Amino acid sequence: MEYVSGQIWTPHGFQEGHIGFKDGVIEEVGRGRAKGNIAEGIILPTLINAHTHIIDYVVPVDMGMSLAEVVAPPHGLKYRKLAQTSPLKQRKTASYLSEYMLRKGISSFSDFREGSVEGVGILSSAKGARPFIMGKTREPRFDRDEVHELLNVADGIGPSSLSDWDYEELRELSKMVHSRGKTFAMHCSERVREDLDKVLDLKPDYLIHMCRATDEDLEVCAQEGVPIVVCPRSNMFFGLPTPLSRMIEAGVVISLGTDNAMISLPDMFVEMEFAGRLLRSQGIKRLDCVISMSVCNGRKIINESPLIEFDPGMPCDFMVIQGHDGDPVTDVVLRTAGLDPLMVCVGRERR
Ligand SMILES: [Zn+2]
Structure with missing residues (x-):
């Protein structure tokens, strides 16, 4: 022994x-x-890294670009660059960063993966930290056959946001994901505040960002038991607020993620330090909660017991x-x- x-x-x-x-x-x-x-x-x-886009590591960062110009589908820089990147290079990137994360004490990460079934395959082959893969349809459209295939290989589906989709198609998508017992989650209120009632009607297992959420939005998330994954380094890069202390006050279950890998390397200790300093600046003195976010709450995001x-x-x-x-x-x-x-x-x- x-x-x-x-x-x-x-x-x-x-x-x-x-x-x-x-x-x-x-x-x-x-x-x-x-x-x-x-x-x-x-x-x-x-630790659990509750939100990543690790293959974005291949995207060169252009500091002059806005959030929309970098990550908005379908013509944002990231989508153009990913389309030009060979599956082999994407596979190598997935392996490199999965191994990097395991060395940094991350056993699992939840990744929003573009490229439908093929995109999921690229990530699932990586060794190192274990991916919990949130697949994405090729287009923001509900195609029953594609979604069926995607759910055969992915742990869930993560459409980019409410505004990219026709609402009724999104409703079909969420119904099908839930009927298969898989995870459904979305980015929400990152750049602009989105209609939370509409989002919650889709029964998301969790939401990401909520930078523009009102206090009432956060209270509703807490009451409905919808966890929020926050990525404070990514938010700060794009000039967006992370209302961490307000989330704590509202009683939200918070997890931490490192978001797009071209902006923030997937090192949870760096994200935790950043979140800790942010909380101190927002008036929260004790930082035990930052460890709980990464150790316990992150496990809820990947359907593991948080205890x-x-x-x-x-x-x-x-x-x-x-x-x-x-x-x-x-x-x-x-x-x-x-x-x-x-x-x-x-x-x-x-x-
Ligand atoms: Zn994201």
């Missing part, structure tokens, strides 16, 4: 202890430090990061970005 020791994250705070594991399974969890540890520091469950507690018999799904003998929350949120974890262990995979 091998051991790691240090400050172990629990849903009730950090506790000094150790984890013993063998063949990809946790065998022992106890108080106090073990002898002969292979790593010592802060022990965290792996993570290390117990014997569980598959390994943890990492050890450098501690600094202070408040572990501060060490995780503000002092880890830029460093690799000391070790990451997901099942038998080790980095």
Whole structure:
């Protein structure tokens, strides 16, 4: 058996202890430090990157362009560039960034993937962090056969936004996705406020961004139990607000994602640090919530149980990061970005 020791994250705070594991399974969890540890520091469950477009990494960023000019379908820079990029290059990009994410302690990421069935295939072949793939139809139109095929290979479908679609076709799409037991999610109120009643009538499993949401919109999301994924670095790049503290006050379940990879590398510790600093600037002092967003709430987005507690018999799904003998929350949120974890262990995979 091998051991790691240090400050172990629990849903009730950090506790000094150790984890013993063998063949990809946790065998022992106890108080106090073990002898002969292979790593010592802060022990965290792996992180979930709740929203990415990782193949966008191939798109060169033009700083002079607006959000719409870069990412609006069908003629935005990203769509033109993706159409010119060979499947082989896209596959290599997917592999490179999936491996990058696993090394950074991310076990799974939810990716909005263009290119219908073929696009999903490019992503699903990658090794490293596990993709939860939100496919997208070739055009913003409901084609029953295409959607059927797409749902055979994807974990869900993520149309870009309400404004790109005919509403009745979007309704057909969401009905079919739900009837197959898959995930339906959308970008919402990113650049401009969108009609939340219309969006919620589509029964989304979660929404992304909500930069322009009113307090009432956020309260409705909280009451209806619709989580929101926020991507503060991406928002800031495009000059958009991230109403994080208002979301917390409204009681919204918040997850974090890194969004388009040409703008923000998919490193969750960097996103967490950014979110932490943003929250401090918005008057929230404690940053425990930032860890919950990435550890617990992210798991809801990929249909996993958010209740993570290390117990014997569980598959390994943890990492050890450098501690600094202070408040572990501060060490995780503000002092880890830029460093690799000391070790990451997901099942038998080790980095
Ligand atoms: Zn997005």
